[in-house]
Amino acid sequence: MNSLERLAAFAPDTCSSGAGGIDWSAIGSAGSMSAFCGIMAGFVLSGIVVVIGERNPLGGDGHASRGLRLLLPCFVGLATASYLYALTSGELVCSRAITEQLFSGAILAGDAVVVIVALAWLLPAYGRNTHDTVSFFRGLIQFAAQFSTLMLVVSASGFTNSILRHRAAGWADALVWISWVLVAGAVFYFWWKPLPAAPSARPTGQTPEQWRDEDLLNRRVRIASWTTLYVGGALAVASGVAVGIPYGHWTALSPVLVYSLGEASLLLPGSIIVTVVWAVPRE
Helix, strand or coil: CCHHHHHHHCCCECCCCCHHHCCCCHHHHHHHHHHHHHHHHHHHHHHHHHHHHCCCCCCCHHHHHHHHHHHHHHHHHHHHHHHHHHHHCCCCEHHHHHHHHHHHHHHHHHHHHHHHHHHHHHHHHCCCCCCCHHHHHHHHHHHHHHHHHHHHHHHHHHHHHHHCCCCCCHHHHHHHHHHHHHHHHHHHHHHHCCCCCCCCCCCCCCCHHHHHHHHHHHHHHHHHHHHHHHHHHHHHHHHHHHHHCCHHHHCCCCHHHHHHHHHHHHHHHHHHHHHHHHCCCCC
16 A cells, blocks of 8 residues: 555544544534633743742731742643643544543643642731631632542543443443542542641751641652642653554553543542642641
């Protein structure tokens, strides 16, 4: 078969035919999702500029630095997701587009929670916690985190059934939902768990509040920010690799590979959500 015959053998599939029971167009929604992520990234960038340019009240520098540390990887992730969605909008291979959007959506789900946690840190940084505002934000964070995990499990289940034409194994569907229960439970546990008591061996002259802010919460925010950056980067690389795989490889994906990708799209962003909820500010 010469090159012209190979070219003629390619039949574009833009997810609009409904073939194989695919009732959602990942390509049709990609342009709007790209714009949405771009708008969110713009708001995050504005927040970064404000945090850098504004002078904090006395005692607010530590809180502002924690918020800034979360905003920076979040901006990178949302801007990357916007770019990846834009690539998907030009797809002509439906199964490849679904896979690309799986990873882009995972980045968006994780970073959406990171944004709210970062904003919560800016409340004490600028003296905006006079009416228990942080307590309200903590409740909002729990709601947003659980909603994001729910969207992740729906996305993972929809991915496996779309790629496998609704012939996914029952145990694979059950495994996805069990993973969601574990992630959602971990989100609630780390959100609810009280801070530990300050150790007696803390540095001389350091109060329990200083130990909590400078040692415990700084460490948690640092872990959450690096998790956001590295996991978001891994998801972006996976989506970018999918873009470059030729269309001939997408006609019959191995079920084991499909199940693994579905689980990864839930557990990887789930790790972002769990660690960032672990690093929420306290009243």
